[in-house]
Amino acid sequence: MIKLETSVPGPKSLRILKGLKEKNGGWSISYPLVFSGKGEGPYCEDIDGNVFLDFGSQIASNPLGYNHPELLETIRSYSNRFPIKYAGQDFAVREHLKMIEEITDIAPRGFDSAFLINSGAEAVENAMKICMRKRPGTKFGISMEKGWHGRTLGALSLTNSNYVHKKGYMRLPTVRLPYNEDAAEHLERLLRTEASPDEIGFVMVEHVQGEGGYNIAPKKMVEELRRVTHQNGIPYIADEVQCGVGRTGRWWAFEHYGITPDIFTSAKALQVAAVVAPHRMFPHEAGAISSTWGGGQIIDMALGIRTIEIIKKDKLLSHNARLGHYMLRYLNDMKGITGQRGLGLMLAFDLPTARLRDNLIAECTARGLLLLGCGTKTIRLVPPYVAAKEDADKAFALIEAALRRVSVRGFTHHGAICDFVHCGKHHT
Ligand SMILES: Cc1ncc(COP(=O)(O)O)c(C=O)c1O
Incomplete structure (x- = not known):
């Protein structure tokens, strides 16, 4: 249940947030609360005793919500050992193989190998390197307009979001295709006029774009792009960092x-x-790709293994598809919004302006509902897989009430919340 004991942020959170704002070298915190570690399912508690309903799932990285009993049990089983991180590409632990077995078990047939690493951007970076190593001499990569692939320099070169993420940083050569049904035609024209297939390192696609606006790839775009890449022997990389592991109602979004x-x-x-x-894609020389922690983060791997087991055992793929349908139907009837879309529990809608979108997020936060923005004026709904229909109803009631409030002409937020959220105050 949502419970608001103080204004948001509360005094204890405010002290820590102010400290972070002063001292965190990469300041970007935009939610006015500090997590206490307490919480259950989709609900989390801050250090001021406020309880929020979280429909952002830590940017899709917390699929099973807060304090899932089986995940707590997994963590406890490691409580009497140290280290909990090994230099895993050089020194083996059991969990490394088990994690690879679990992920390849839910991958398409023939995907029998995996390389484990620390972050989404590093996964993207290594996928790029694997493709380049396989076909030496390629000259550029291809990504999609509005794509988001991370912030390391290779991944950032593929990313096509806000200039602030790229300003001043060097890039790898990248060509971009439109994220629509014309994509394959653009690629074919490129192949006719600019480049041979062996100059193109790869094509990278998010089948549901995350940061770019929760845009769902048109079927024709994907089918045609896959046909052209296949015919020309150009590796096709699916970036499943945000949309994978069951969120869309299938294990992987490309399966749709x-x-x-x-x-x-x-x-x-x-x-x-x-x-x-497939194993043949990976470089065969030892050390061609590696990292100190990759494959050695035993608690992370144990939690990943358990997460997959719980999704299977609790039939969460079909739950996500069902709840997603329900939520999309609700959104389609909602007034004052446009562009309702969704695949499983990756749903979104647009507001008339960025200012209204940001005000809505701030207002919902103040009422105890955590939402995320994306694109230019989009709200994304990313509930954890343990959310129930009642939680969705609660979220929708809050969104509707907050939308009525922020739609009043001249509405602005006041107080400390404005220092920590992107609310209308920051727009001209
Ligand atoms: C589709 C996609 N790829 C890559 C990344 C980068 O992941 P990370 O932030 O873990 O580096 C993200 C992160 O939002 C993402 O959504």
């Missing part, structure tokens, strides 16, 4: 399109990051 990529990435919900592909 009846295609198989050559290689795919995973992270976030998996608790570790992975590049998954």
